[in-house]
Amino acid sequence: MKKGVLKLAIIVIGLNLIFLYIGLEFLPQSESRPPKVIKIEEGISPDDLIHVGEEIVFGKGQCMVCHPAKPETGMRAPAMSDIGAAIEKEARERGMTAEEYVFEALVNPSKYIVKGFEDSMSRVDKSPTSLTDGEIIAVAAYLQSHGGKVTLSYPGSVPILKDQIAKSGGK
Amino acid sequence: MAEAGVKKGILKGILKFTAILGAGFIILAVLKNMLAAPSEDGYRFFPLIGSRDWIWIVAQLHLNFAAFVLGVPIFAVAMEFMGWRKNDDRLDRIAYDFTKLFTLAYSVTAVMGSIFLVSLPLLYPKFIDYMMKILGPTWWLYLIVMYGEVFVCYLYFYSWNKLRDEKWQRTATDTGAFLSGVNWQKRMSRKGLHIALGVLLNILGATLLLITSSWVGFMTTPAGVNADGELVSRWAAIHTHMWLPLSIHRFVANIVFGAGIAAAYAAFRFITAKTDEERAYFDWMGYTSAIISIGASLLLPGVGYLLGVEIYSFNEQMGIQLMGGFFAWLWVMQSIMIGAILFFINYYLWISLQKMPGGERYYKYVKFIFISLVIGYVVWLIPHDVALSLEEARRTGTYHPALGKLGVMAAKNTAVILSYLATFLSFAIFRMSNKEATVSWAAKGNKARMLIIVGSVVGVLAIGIYSYYVSAAVRVKVLSPIQFGIFFFALVALYVLDSFMYKGARIIGEPRWGKMPERSQYALIAITVTFTWLMGMLGYMRAGARQYWHVYGIMKNTSPDAYLPTHGYASIIVTIVTLLFLLLISFVFWSIMKLEQVLGERKGS
Numbered sequence: 001m002k003k004g005v006l007k008l009a010i011i012v013i014g015l016n017l018i019f020l021y022i023g024l025e026f027l028p029q030s031e032s033r034p035p036k037v038i039k040i041e042e043g044i045s046p047d048d049l050i051h052v053g054e055e056i057v058f059g060k061g062q063c064m065v066c067h068p069a070k071p072e073t074g075m076r077a078p079a080m081s082d083i084g085a086a087i088e089k090e091a092r093e094r095g096m097t098a099e100e101y102v103f104e105a106l107v108n109p110s111k112y113i114v115k116g117f118e119d120s121m122s123r124v125d126k127s128p129t130s131l132t133d134g135e136i137i138a139v140a141a142y143l144q145s146h147g148g149k150v151t152l153s154y155p156g157s158v159p160i161l162k163d164q165i166a167k168s169g170g171k
Numbered sequence: 172m173a174e175a176g177v178k179k180g181i182l183k184g185i186l187k188f189t190a191i192l193g194a195g196f197i198i199l200a201v202l203k204n205m206l207a208a209p210s211e212d213g214y215r216f217f218p219l220i221g222s223r224d225w226i227w228i229v230a231q232l233h234l235n236f237a238a239f240v241l242g243v244p245i246f247a248v249a250m251e252f253m254g255w256r257k258n259d260d261r262l263d264r265i266a267y268d269f270t271k272l273f274t275l276a277y278s279v280t281a282v283m284g285s286i287f288l289v290s291l292p293l294l295y296p297k298f299i300d301y302m303m304k305i306l307g308p309t310w311w312l313y314l315i316v317m318y319g320e321v322f323v324c325y326l327y328f329y330s331w332n333k334l335r336d337e338k339w340q341r342t343a344t345d346t347g348a349f350l351s352g353v354n355w356q357k358r359m360s361r362k363g364l365h366i367a368l369g370v371l372l373n374i375l376g377a378t379l380l381l382i383t384s385s386w387v388g389f390m391t392t393p394a395g396v397n398a399d400g401e402l403v404s405r406w407a408a409i410h411t412h413m414w415l416p417l418s419i420h421r422f423v424a425n426i427v428f429g430a431g432i433a434a435a436y437a438a439f440r441f442i443t444a445k446t447d448e449e450r451a452y453f454d455w456m457g458y459t460s461a462i463i464s465i466g467a468s469l470l471l472p473g474v475g476y477l478l479g480v481e482i483y484s485f486n487e488q489m490g491i492q493l494m495g496g497f498f499a500w501l502w503v504m505q506s507i508m509i510g511a512i513l514f515f516i517n518y519y520l521w522i523s524l525q526k527m528p529g530g531e532r533y534y535k536y537v538k539f540i541f542i543s544l545v546i547g548y549v550v551w552l553i554p555h556d557v558a559l560s561l562e563e564a565r566r567t568g569t570y571h572p573a574l575g576k577l578g579v580m581a582a583k584n585t586a587v588i589l590s591y592l593a594t595f596l597s598f599a600i601f602r603m604s605n606k607e608a609t610v611s612w613a614a615k616g617n618k619a620r621m622l623i624i625v626g627s628v629v630g631v632l633a634i635g636i637y638s639y640y641v642s643a644a645v646r647v648k649v650l651s652p653i654q655f656g657i658f659f660f661a662l663v664a665l666y667v668l669d670s671f672m673y674k675g676a677r678i679i680g681e682p683r684w685g686k687m688p689e690r691s692q693y694a695l696i697a698i699t700v701t702f703t704w705l706m707g708m709l710g711y712m713r714a715g716a717r718q719y720w721h722v723y724g725i726m727k728n729t730s731p732d733a734y735l736p737t738h739g740y741a742s743i744i745v746t747i748v749t750l751l752f753l754l755l756i757s758f759v760f761w762s763i764m765k766l767e768q769v770l771g772e773r774k775g776s
Binding site for chain 1: 643742
């Protein structure tokens with residue numbers, strides 16, 4: 001009986017140690033920290049603005065969890081690779097400027113859904129993403145840079161962004 | 172907890188519970204005045220290990236015990252009911268043994284709950300104040316229902332012998348009168364009343380589950396508040412996206428977990444048994460508990476899927492982050508553990524064939540089931556590896572170039588379903604292994620069996636492959652449910668077919684309960700240990716889905732702990748919780764054995 005209980009204790013502790021070992025040694029070890037506000041200087045150059053946008057798209061914006069880099073079968077959201085060209089085309093069809101269209105897509109994403117996709121995106125100016133005006137403009141510039149013409153600047157494009165936020169019913 | 176009169180037992184239980192709860196409230200009031208005021212943003216800091224880890228350990232321990240005491244009564248009363256209908260005292264005994272387990276575990280659950288009750292408002296006062304503002308009335312309802320639960324629990328336990336005495340007396344003294352009808356009615360009413368108490372206990376338990384799930388649901392998928400977090404609709408704050416699917420998921424998981432612990436208890440008693448009779452009983456109890464646990468776990472992928480759908484519909488980002496972002500590798504860990512559980516239970520069933528006369532006829536099939544399980548396991552282990560950094564995304568693309576295809580849900584759903592199907596086959600083989608069908612259509616029945624198995628495997632595989640070529644919406648909303656549908660259809664069809672085919676079958680020999688090698692019991696223990704670790708890890712993932720929010724998108728966590736630790740760190744905490752829980756539950760096992768010893772000695776003297 002005592003031998004049986006001892007074996008049992010070895011199995012209990014042994015299994016726990018195996019799971020712990022896998023957790024410590026086989027899984028990647030990184031922490032997930034809350035994102036920090038990215039400071040964007042007024043008059044930032046277009047290249048720097050695009051670079052900041054890229055950081056947000058792949059970081060705190062978490063855009064890449066839905067938007068693949070290249071088109072894939074069964075993708076949840078439009079691919080990034082030619083999104084700038086798609087923005088210009090869709091904007092023309094809807095009689096809007098590319099700037100208005102891209103801001104609307106970010107702060108009022110349910111307003112217009114690209115054919116073939118579902119209404120699944122949450123607005124980026126509100127919780128939980130909560131991007132600042134500058135960060136939204138940087139993301140929009142990054143999107144434009146994929147096959148489109150980058151026309152946005154900070155703080156020059158803030159009024160167009162504010163207009164779209166107001167149209168969405170936000171502050 | 173010695174055997175006592177019904178009134179005395181209930182009074183003792185209520186007093187004990189009140190004392191534990193009261194002590195909690197008093198300690199809370201005293202410490203609130205003694206400790207320094209919380210920081211400006213509403214936090215106090217627990218010494219040495221920090222507030223987050225302390226709450227993590229206490230909450231998970233409380234949750235484990237709560238899962239146990241809410242899960243076991245579900246199948247205890249089901250067993251009691253079956254025992255009553257079949258007039259089977261063995262089923263009544265197992266139901267009583269299950270009841271002993273959860274009644275004793277109530278005290279430990281209450282102690283853990285009280286520690287949690289003291290800790291949370293002291294360490295996170297601002298957050299608790301906010302939760303009370305939004306869902307305060309549900310907390311008071313929780314206390315009332317909990318008292319009801321404790322009352323009915325002790326009533327159910329202590330009235331067990333009272334409400335079956337008559338049958339024993341009757342069957343022993345006057346079989347004729349027993350069958351005459353008058354006493355039968357009386358017996359039904361007494362046992363029936365006891366079973367009704369068990370049902371009431373489960374209704375109260377389910378209510379507690381719904382209340383606590385509403386808190387978690389609000390924290391993770393909040394509703395009923397405006398952008399500033401002000402209450403707009405309390406009902407909407409309760410009835411969130413997560414509320415019902417989480418409650419259903421927990422309900423099923425509690426059965427799985429509770430039965431797993433009961434199986435471990437039986438295995439422990441088997442290993443420490445002194446007589447063949449005891450060994451036979453606990454072998455049967457272990458088998459019954461393990462089958463309940465694994466049987467209920469068949470529902471988990473389906474109800475987990477429902478929960479996932481609701482999380483996605485609340486916030487797509489949260490869903491994807493949970494399934495494939497930071498937590499991607501913890502799903503691999505989950506796969507390792509569920510795969511291991513399936514291997515343990517299959518191993519147990521394969522060994523169990525030894526005690527079935529005629530079981531050797533089925534040894535040849537074991538290798539095929541084993542190979543299917545291994546293939547399913549490999550696919551399941553491949554991570555849905557979303558790039559975690561800009562550099563990684565630049566290097567590999569959004570998903571891993573080679574393994575990405577097998578890491579997505581299309582492949583995983585298919586692998587999981589086929590692994591579970593293989594496990595069900597092991598069970599079906601075990602069940603029928605000591606029987607020989609005597610119906611005239613037995614040969615056709617066997618062909619139909621094969622057709623169901625092959626057809627369902629081909630169907631699940633074909634849909635799995637087709638899933639790659641459709642949109643995510645079609646895959647999630649149409650094809651995955653069809654795969655689960657095929658799986659459940661196969662289960663039901665096989666079960667029904669076997670029931671008819673083996674009706675009046677020739678019994679080659681009765682199962683030789685107790686004639687099992689000791690290693691079979693270690694497989695049962697291993698299942699329980701793995702389940703407990705898994706519960707701890709999934710609990711962390713569910714809470715971690717909120718990332719750096721107390722209430723997602725509404726109330727930010729601004730404490731120094733507002734980050735997700737490394738997977739290694741999380742594994743350390745989960746291991747500590749698992750070992751502590753198993754230590755406490757073995758204390759419960761030991762107490763029952765001690766109680767039985769004392770009662771045995773009293774009867775003897």
